[in-house]
Amino acid sequence: MRIFVLGGTGSIGSPIVRELDKRGHEVWALARSDVSAAKLRGCGATPVEGDIAAPARWIARLPPIDAVIHAACDFATEMGAIDARLLDGLLPRLAAQPKKPRFIYTGGCWLFGATGDEVATEDTPFRPLGAFAWMAPHLARILTSPEVDGIVIHPAMVYxxxxxxxxxxxxxxxxxxxxxxxxxxxxRWPLVHADDLANLYVLALERAPARSSYIGAAIDxxxxxxxxxxxxxxxxxxxxxxxxxxxxxxxxxxxxxxxxxxxxQQLSGAKARRELGWRPKxxxxxxxxxxxx
Missing domain, CATH: 3.90.25 (UDP-galactose 4-epimerase; domain 1)
Known part of the structure; x- marks a missing residue:
């Protein structure tokens, strides 16, 4: 498949790009600097010059793609607005593709709030940290979007x-x-190694049904x-x-x-193990x- 990765030079995205390349997928990824572009080429990806904060400048240059993996986040105070503009520009572009693409959106463990002695699952209601409350309606938009086959992954604390x-x-x-x-x-932090998480993203890309969600926690x-x-x-x-x-x-x-x-927090990755065959190492x-x- 031809996969377009957002956030491909980050702590989540870099291992994903490497794993996709290893599995034989064709990877394109957004790069907002020459340094990022060089890093992506080193991982086997084709860079697309641009910034998530200005999607109108690069969306028209995207080739036909089979899937998007969105692992980018700007930790500025306006990160919710930046993500909204990105989706507003990208989803109509994807709707014009000859084949409906898959879209993996990255949620996060902090959407579940403090869980204490309870172990949260994909069915646990959100109690998001205030700074990330914007993410809940965005991921719901992806899961219900007619333009894409949406999937959500909630990474634990990635290390x-x-x-x-x-x-x-x-x-x-x-x-x-x-x-x-x-x-x-x-x-307590739920944990997942970056390489194990990358494996989960690729498994979800290849096996997960549309409108499904998975918690990426290797250690509860x-x-x-x-x-x-x-x-x-x-x-x-x-x-x-x-x-x-x-x-x-x-x-x-x-x-x-x-x-x-x-x-x-404690979060369970049991669903990903059970349904996708995920085996963190x-x-x-x-x-x-x-x-x-």
């Missing part, structure tokens, strides 16, 4: 051993006296304190005990979206951290 949501821990383990944790060490919930302590141990951080900071403090530093770091993040150079 690599020292990247994704772990990047800040790795940096602070080296640069600070203690690693900061939002709210409490006991906060993992204590953030254990993550921070694993990094502190590996890099010899002066204080092994994490420094607790408030959601207000992290929001003031990074933006309102960062309040999500303080959500205590990365299930021991502490071991991966301990092996870092």
């Amino acid at each position: 690599t051993a020292d990247g994704g949501v772990f990047r800040r821990f790795a940096r602070e383990a080296i640069e600070r006296d203690a690693i900061r944790v939002v709210e409490s060490e006991a906060i 919930g993992f204590s953030v304190g254990r993550i921070a302590r694993a990094f502190a141990k590996r890099f010899g951080t002066r204080h092994q005990e994490p420094q607790i900071v408030s959601p207000d403090a992290i929001a003031a530093e990074l933006g309102e979206w960062a309040r999500g770091f303080g959500l205590d 990365h299930l021991d993040p502490e071991r991966e951290i301990a092996r870092l150079r």
Whole structure:
């Protein structure tokens, strides 16, 4: 298939592009800089120059495509409006295709809010973090759109051993006296390695029925304190005990979206395992951290 990827150089999109190329699909991807374009070519993709914030400048240059994977998000305060303009421009273009394309839209774990001791599934009602509330009607639009066969994937907290949501821990383990944790060490994050998540996207592309949703969680919930302590141990951080900071403090530093770091969550990826044959391989993040150079 010819697949068009939005966000193809990000922490979610880059592994997707590599996995699609490995599986023999023809990949086109949006690139907003020469550096991004070079990175995409290195992963086997054909870059399309443009920015999600200005879709009118590049949509007309899209070739006929079989599917779209939307894994892009601008973490600016206007990210909801940016995404709305993107869908407003892209969906009519896709409707003009000779064959109805598939469209995989990326939701997120923070749409489910704090779950505590309950393990959320695809049937759990949304209680979205305020900064991402706009996403719920957007993904509903994709699932009900007549222009495309829509599918939604809700990634858990996406990591690599020292990247994704772990990047800040790795940096602070080296640069600070203690690693900061939002709210409490006991906060649980649902986790998924970027490579496992990429495999889920490709499985959904190839196998998922239209109008279906899947949670991409390889680990239902993992204590953030254990993550921070694993990094502190590996890099010899002066204080092994994490420094607790408030959601207000992290929001003031990074933006309102960062309040999500303080959500205590557990999410289940059982549906993806059952229906798509998804088999995550990365299930021991502490071991991966301990092996870092």
